[in-house]
Amino acid sequence: MKKVVWFAVLAFAYLGARGQTPPNARIVRLSELTSLMSRPSGNVMVVNFWATWCAPCIQELPLLEELNASAPDVDVFLVSMDLDLDPDPQKVYRFVTRRKLQSQVLLLDEPDPNSWIDRVEPSWSGALPATLVINPHTGKRIFVEGQLKEGKLQEILAQVR
Amino acid sequence: MLTAAIAALVAFAPPKGYEVGDRVENFTLKNVDGKMVSLADYKDQKGVILIFDCNTCPYSKAYNDRIIGLHKKYQPKGFPVVTINANDPKLSPGDSFEQMVARAKSKNYTFPYLFDETQEVARAFGATNTPHVYVLARSGNDFVVSYIGAIDNNPQQADAADKRYVEDAIEALLAGKKVPTQKTRAVGCGIKYRNA
Numbered sequence: 322m323k324k325v326v327w328f329a330v331l332a333f334a335y336l337g338a339r340g341q342t343p344p345n346a347r348i349v350r351l352s353e354l355t356s357l358m359s360r361p362s363g364n365v366m367v368v369n370f371w372a373t374w375c376a377p378c379i380q381e382l383p384l385l386e387e388l389n390a391s392a393p394d395v396d397v398f399l400v401s402m403d404l405d406l407d408p409d410p411q412k413v414y415r416f417v418t419r420r421k422l423q424s425q426v427l428l429l430d431e432p433d434p435n436s437w438i439d440r441v442e443p444s445w446s447g448a449l450p451a452t453l454v455i456n457p458h459t460g461k462r463i464f465v466e467g468q469l470k471e472g473k474l475q476e477i478l479a480q481v482r
Numbered sequence: 483m484l485t486a487a488i489a490a491l492v493a494f495a496p497p498k499g500y501e502v503g504d505r506v507e508n509f510t511l512k513n514v515d516g517k518m519v520s521l522a523d524y525k526d527q528k529g530v531i532l533i534f535d536c537n538t539c540p541y542s543k544a545y546n547d548r549i550i551g552l553h554k555k556y557q558p559k560g561f562p563v564v565t566i567n568a569n570d571p572k573l574s575p576g577d578s579f580e581q582m583v584a585r586a587k588s589k590n591y592t593f594p595y596l597f598d599e600t601q602e603v604a605r606a607f608g609a610t611n612t613p614h615v616y617v618l619a620r621s622g623n624d625f626v627v628s629y630i631g632a633i634d635n636n637p638q639q640a641d642a643a644d645k646r647y648v649e650d651a652i653e654a655l656l657a658g659k660k661v662p663t664q665k666t667r668a669v670g671c672g673i674k675y676r677n678a
Contacts, residue, residue, distance in 0.1 A: 376574075406637050439667075
């Protein structure tokens with residue numbers, strides 16, 4: 322019995338240290354991301370490319386979270402590029418949990434960005450952050466590279482709607 | 483009013499910069515040793531591996547030893563490395579001139595690490611990321627852009643890269659052949675431009 326208790330304690334400690342996958346975060350391949358971005362119906366999509374190591378990305382996160390919470394006709398996807406540099410997703414999961422992020426977080430697992438950046442957005446240099454706003458009904462897309470300033474998202478949404 | 487609007491547009495326009503095949507204007511910037519370095523100082527070389535880099539970006543850290551390796555391998559063959567930091571220290575305090583001096587010292591840089599304080603050189607090149615490489619081939623007294631992009635295709639592990647873009651470009655130039663891949667893109671840190 323004592324052994325069983327110890328095993329349970331150790332197992333919990335291990336799981337706690339590893340962290341759990343937040344319900345709104347998952348790993349995706351490029352094919353899943355591109356089919357999501359080209360879906361023919363549904364809400365306007367704001368697809369934000371970010372990473373936990375990117376300071377301007379973290380600074381603009383509250384704007385995206387606020388939009389996700391306040392606009393029921395907009396879906397915000399936070400596409401983490403962390404796996405490009407570090408294959409362990411735990412750092413992103415811990416970040417999502419600690420910051421209590423509510424938007425959907427997609428960890429893009431796709432090597433060799435030079436082979437696919439064009440398919441996401443031809444004008445993207447690859448630098449982070451970058452944001453793509455897509456209206457699935459009209460197919461209209463607006464792309465912004467660099468940190469979003471207050472009000473910029475609303476401005477783009479008005480153009481794309 | 484109109485002038486202000488145009489000035490604002492210019493300030494917010496993303497840098498366009500050089501393309502492969504363009505002739506590069508000379509520039510002069512301050513090195514970590516306090517001396518001024520010009521591109522024209524390299525007139526007796528076959529070319530220059532020009533890299534926009536910085537202290538703080540995790541991609542710059544991941545590629546730091548590979549940059550040192552490029553200089554070690556290609557400086558004797560006439561293609562030395564020159565690095566430039568263009569990040570605004572107000573936006574990225576770890577990229578101040580003092581911090582650059584410290585990095586160059588701790589990593590024993592044997593190549594220049596120049597400070598692009600006005601960001602004019604980075605804008606002229608249209609550099610967006612760190613590290614962002616421009617392989618320049620000398621043609622008479624001019625330098626011509628021969629490759630733009632990433633060092634290789636695996637930021638995690640140097641030995642796991644199966645495309646070594648910069649090395650392939652220089653080997654081709656040394657052999658008098660056409661550069662196989664002239665332009666690549668990679669995920670990375672954006673250069674911290676003022677008013678951007």
